[in-house]
Amino acid sequence: SSELTQDPAVSVALGQTVRITCQGDSLRSDFASWYQQKPGQVPVLVIYGKDNRPSGIPDRFSGSRSGNTASLTITGAQAEDEADYYCNSRDTSGNQYVFGAGTKVTV
């Protein structure tokens, strides 16, 4: 299996923009999906594919990919965006999923 590397933590001022990155070999051939998890709550899919948001996810969340790095950007961060964010993709074999270790976002 392959690994996905995320920064452990990042902070952002209210209303500012923050970018969370995820690096891994699997991202050269697949997009990342991104999940938001708040303490004691269920993970929520916020971005998948090229830059796709599920219904109900605010448009301040966006995604991108370049080479082996995927990014999740929150433009105009809100207090309710404070959470752990995990990237995920199928590994290079296609037979396993792999999660990054998560990035704690503090607003």
Add this chain to the structure above:
Amino acid sequence: EVQLVESGGGLVKPGGSLRLSCEASGFTFSNFGLNWVRLAPGKGLEWVSFISSSGNYIYFADSVKGRFTISRDNAKNSLYLQMNSLGAEDTAVYFCARDGLAVFGFLHHYYMDVWGKGTTVTVSS
């Protein structure tokens, strides 16, 4: 409403076994692959296992291979995880998650679009 509801968690002694269930509603269960994902205390999300819509394809994380089995009953809209030889490292909240698919040209991109609320497994003597 699309929903996944896990059950079967509890306290089990090291070396013991437990069977988790996940009951689905609100969508055509037999059309979707399903995953088990866990969150251990103080740790991050860890993918555990996948089963395809028909049950023909099954994958496991290296950490549980040989100890866990996954199965499904499409007639009962249910997913199962049989966990054997449990150790403290298996203590976690276990979520079932539906596999979504988006196609971008030749690229088939999979993601987890619907999650259950989870069931807690505690392995302790």
